[in-house]
Amino acid sequence: MAIARLNNTRLTPRKARIIANLIREQRVTAAINNLRFLHKAGAKQFFKLLVSAVANAEDRGDVNVDNLVVSKVTVDQGPTLKRWRPRAMGRANRILKKTSHITLEVAEGRS
Numbered sequence: 001m002a003i004a005r006l007n008n009t010r011l012t013p014r015k016a017r018i019i020a021n022l023i024r025e026q027r028v029t030a031a032i033n034n035l036r037f038l039h040k041a042g043a044k045q046f047f048k049l050l051v052s053a054v055a056n057a058e059d060r061g062d063v064n065v066d067n068l069v070v071s072k073v074t075v076d077q078g079p080t081l082k083r084w085r086p087r088a089m090g091r092a093n094r095i096l097k098k099t100s101h102i103t104l105e106v107a108e109g110r111s
Helices: 013-023 028-036 043-060
Strands: 002-009 068-077 081-086 092-097 100-108
Touching (some): 013 028, 013 043, 013 068
Antiparallel strands (some): 002 100, 068 100
């Protein structure tokens, strides 16, 4: 079992959870291929995170990379950046730029 974390990424949790649900419980090779060709905003960040988790698993020792499975993916909300957009007649609207904390765990599945 190996874990990789990505904190304070500029991706809304709602959009990140869509990608997380796509790769959850998949073999690592299939998840990497799916992320490589996925047309979503955060697919590249998830791809790098998954590759990092696989590297962590290899570094820990006796693990067969072909048997690795994405066992757990969690997406939590991070701090929100608050910005202002000027509007007509001297008013302003608040813009909330949300961030995410993503945790990805890979474990050895069945052969």
